[in-house]
Amino acid sequence: MEIVLVGLNFRTAPVEVREKVSFSTEQAQRAAEELRAQGILEETLVLSTCNRSEIYGVHPTAKRASAAALVNFLSNFHSIQPELLSPSLYHHYDHDAVRHLFRVSAGLESMLLGEAEILGQVREAYLRAHAAHATGPVLNRLFQAALEIGKRVRAETELGTRPMGVASAGMKLAERIFGKLNDRTALVLGAGTISEQVVSQLRDRNIGRLYLSNRSREKAEDFAKQYKGEVLDWGNWDSTLKLPDVIVSAVGVQEALLTKPLIERSMAARGNRALFLMDLGMPRNIDPTVSELYNCYLYTMEDLSEIVQQNRSARENEVPKAEVLVEEHVAKFISWQASVELIGVLDTLRGSLKERRAAFLHEKLAGMNHFSNEDREHIGALMDELLEKLLIAPAERLRAEKELRKKIQNVEAIRELYLSDREKP
Amino acid sequence: MNHTFVILTVLAYLLSMGLYVQFLYTGKELTGRLATLLMFLGLGTHYLALLMSARASHTVPYHDLQGAMSLFGWLLAVTYLCVEIYHRQRTVGAFVMPVILIFFFIANLMPTRPHATAPVHGVVFALHVTLSILAYAAFALSCVLSLIYLGEERLLRIRRLGDVVWRLPPLELLERMSHTSVMVGLVTILVGTSLGFIAVDRNIAEHYSYFDPKYIFTLFVLLLYIVYFRLARTAAWRGARASKLCVFNFVLVVVNFWVVNLFFSQHHRYF
Numbered sequence: 001m002e003i004v005l006v007g008l009n010f011r012t013a014p015v016e017v018r019e020k021v022s023f024s025t026e027q028a029q030r031a032a033e034e035l036r037a038q039g040i041l042e043e044t045l046v047l048s049t050c051n052r053s054e055i056y057g058v059h060p061t062a063k064r065a066s067a068a069a070l071v072n073f074l075s076n077f078h079s080i081q082p083e084l085l086s087p088s089l090y091h092h093y094d095h096d097a098v099r100h101l102f103r104v105s106a107g108l109e110s111m112l113l114g115e116a117e118i119l120g121q122v123r124e125a126y127l128r129a130h131a132a133h134a135t136g137p138v139l140n141r142l143f144q145a146a147l148e149i150g151k152r153v154r155a156e157t158e159l160g161t162r163p164m165g166v167a168s169a170g171m172k173l174a175e176r177i178f179g180k181l182n183d184r185t186a187l188v189l190g191a192g193t194i195s196e197q198v199v200s201q202l203r204d205r206n207i208g209r210l211y212l213s214n215r216s217r218e219k220a221e222d223f224a225k226q227y228k229g230e231v232l233d234w235g236n237w238d239s240t241l242k243l244p245d246v247i248v249s250a251v252g253v254q255e256a257l258l259t260k261p262l263i264e265r266s267m268a269a270r271g272n273r274a275l276f277l278m279d280l281g282m283p284r285n286i287d288p289t290v291s292e293l294y295n296c297y298l299y300t301m302e303d304l305s306e307i308v309q310q311n312r313s314a315r316e317n318e319v320p321k322a323e324v325l326v327e328e329h330v331a332k333f334i335s336w337q338a339s340v341e342l343i344g345v346l347d348t349l350r351g352s353l354k355e356r357r358a359a360f361l362h363e364k365l366a367g368m369n370h371f372s373n374e375d376r377e378h379i380g381a382l383m384d385e386l387l388e389k390l391l392i393a394p395a396e397r398l399r400a401e402k403e404l405r406k407k408i409q410n411v412e413a414i415r416e417l418y419l420s421d422r423e424k425p
Numbered sequence: 426m427n428h429t430f431v432i433l434t435v436l437a438y439l440l441s442m443g444l445y446v447q448f449l450y451t452g453k454e455l456t457g458r459l460a461t462l463l464m465f466l467g468l469g470t471h472y473l474a475l476l477m478s479a480r481a482s483h484t485v486p487y488h489d490l491q492g493a494m495s496l497f498g499w500l501l502a503v504t505y506l507c508v509e510i511y512h513r514q515r516t517v518g519a520f521v522m523p524v525i526l527i528f529f530f531i532a533n534l535m536p537t538r539p540h541a542t543a544p545v546h547g548v549v550f551a552l553h554v555t556l557s558i559l560a561y562a563a564f565a566l567s568c569v570l571s572l573i574y575l576g577e578e579r580l581l582r583i584r585r586l587g588d589v590v591w592r593l594p595p596l597e598l599l600e601r602m603s604h605t606s607v608m609v610g611l612v613t614i615l616v617g618t619s620l621g622f623i624a625v626d627r628n629i630a631e632h633y634s635y636f637d638p639k640y641i642f643t644l645f646v647l648l649l650y651i652v653y654f655r656l657a658r659t660a661a662w663r664g665a666r667a668s669k670l671c672v673f674n675f676v677l678v679v680v681n682f683w684v685v686n687l688f689f690s691q692h693h694r695y696f
Binding site: 155156158161162172173175176177178179268271272273274291294295297299303306307310314 | 451452453577581582584586588590591593594595596597598659660661663664665666
């Protein structure tokens, strides 16, 4: 049994190559079917996200020939020349493949260190492959362990707790003031990419009410339709600004759009309830002196970038802790794998000994005609019993072996001593 | 026997405090639950220590300063646990536990004085004292919560967000927790004072005169917190100003408590 992994990610391949080798859900399913149909792999799972495309599989024999076959398969499947593809690919086998998957699941191999999305993507890929019967006992166990380590790393380390994007950092800060945002109101000014990121974050947090405003009302309405928001007139600030608890501004202006007197009036109108402002525009959209107002919390792009930077350093400090957990789970998986292999080796050994016993008896008893068929069967049964007795003690000792390295060595020793190449599982 | 419970209480509270601090830094749910569990255990042994002390002196445990401080610590722990369970927020435990421990330590490290017999007995009197001390414990908790609010608000304003700030309760939740605590204090001080008058009325002939400067002080405390409660909901005061007022109120309570009890009151020496 050999676990094989062939793939590429943002570290090994430029975006142009990653785009060509990415798999849609249907493509991933088709690829898994074809790989098994062509006999390249016995069990298969395709993991494809915007930053990586990886094929995990179990090869029917213990040879590493499958990697070359997988490169050819990828090249044919995506119609990309092998020489263009090969330099971007990495190949991992067995323990290294297990370790790689566990690191991916833990977020250690992500572009945004510790991001949570990858765990969901691994889960989805596994559930789809499982439903399509593309996985078997090995990949099932492997991916269940990967999901477990992903959860454990997030629960036991700080790797995933702090926000890493400007928009999510802003939302986390708003939660420091208001708690959950599901009964709050937000106003987003602008309809560009940054505004979209913020709106998406607000929707993820089930914001109670979402208002959108933009110079181009048409664009704001499109935006509102997409994110189920309400459009407010641009420029009607006195009536607009008294509504929200969170204001995010990301528009291109030359002078501050929201001035101190304007916010002062809105604060008076809203009974001085806390107001959280995020200025994501460049040049700044909100007068910086607004932060002097009572119960106003203003964060600019610079402030949020600094927080993200602090968080990045904090997450990096958590990497060693996460790596310890990953190694613990890798050892657990290898131990399981070794036990499974032990059972396989013992079964093969038993089968082999029985075959030899049958051949031996057949040869030796050929000239002994005074034995009846009943006697012959009896002799066969006695020899089977002897073989079982001879096998039980070493099998028990092997099973009871606690030290993983020794267990693996013992399995290897049995293979080498008693089994021919043909018989090795 | 009493010493055993004191030692067990100190151990439980110390461990609980350590776990609350660890929870504040790591956010591990299991650590937080263990901290709460140990606090419950500490409350149990603390209660038994108070009970033993009361039995030994044949009087209520709060008749002397030692007992009153120990009971204050116990009631502060009870109030905190109620607030923790009601608001489902444990990070505050790391800040409240040291206060509880300080009171418990001082109460138990003070030299033991021979117990004087309590001039007044009975359920009404016991409830009066217990509820009054509970009120002060609730006000102390609101003060701690307000201090956390002010600290967190300051850190958010100067954008110094270390490990702890991300785990502290949101500002508005801290405000609500503080209001809950003040509300508990107001209700208990009202009921406790009313029961005090009933107790005085029953014992008037034997020990008490109707007037005690403590009454004016209690009225003053009531007014302070009613004003806080009212102002904390107004546009001009909600937020940091209300929290500052809450801290200021508690400082006044402590100072007046000290001055009034030690120098003016005849019947309220320790509560």
